[in-house]
């Protein structure tokens with residue numbers, strides 16, 4: 454099959470030459486696909502609007518050995534508002550980078566696709582909510598990829614007695630006694646634990662009214678970073694550093 458017709462999200466778009474754009478498409482059929490859109494930098498190009506970052510569209514791709522070529526693109530949703538608001542843009546870029554770095558090429562990942570689409574559709578420019586959305590997105594992505602943090606009770610002895618500790622290495626809670634097995638475990642206040650549970654399991658829409666205190670924001674950011682680093686072996690997202698520079 455040389456041609457592939459598929460729905461996709463543009464998760465990366467960069468100018469490759471004066472005329473061409475290099476893309477990473479997250480396709481519904483084949484997961485992550487690197488592609489080139491020839492002529493897309495020219496204003497008269499039919500492809501120009503359909504290959505912008507965040508666009509959801511129907512694409513006809515010629516599947517080359519290493520790189521696909523975009524033959525046609527039709528916009529379903531342009532996510533225009535995400536490109537023209539700095540905070541929406543920065544968070545959207547982070548979601549796309551995270552997904553792009555974690556997925557293997559050419560493996561269908563419909564759950565991850567749905568999660569990214571849900572996140573992009575939920576973004577509303579409200580920085581407090583965008584931060585909640587980001588922490589929830591990270592936890593839900595860990596869950597889909599098979600690494601949900603275990604937050605019910607101590608994963609070694611089932612005790613629910615506080616204080617509880619979160620072990621990145623073990624991927625969940627430990628009680629005080631069992632926390633000795635992981636010197637890197639982080640003590641977790643009950644309020645933070647209940648927030649983590651909500652962020653992991655509630656729909657994005659249901660989290661709109663959720664607010665985090667500044668210490669909870671810091672705790673959850675550092676917990677999620679630890680979980681992502683230990684379970685997915687991923688650190689140093691460029692777009693997350695950009696968000697930190699913006700004070701997010």
Ligand SMILES: [Zn+2]
Pocket residue numbers: 607608609610611612627628629630631632
């Ligand atoms: Zn225990």
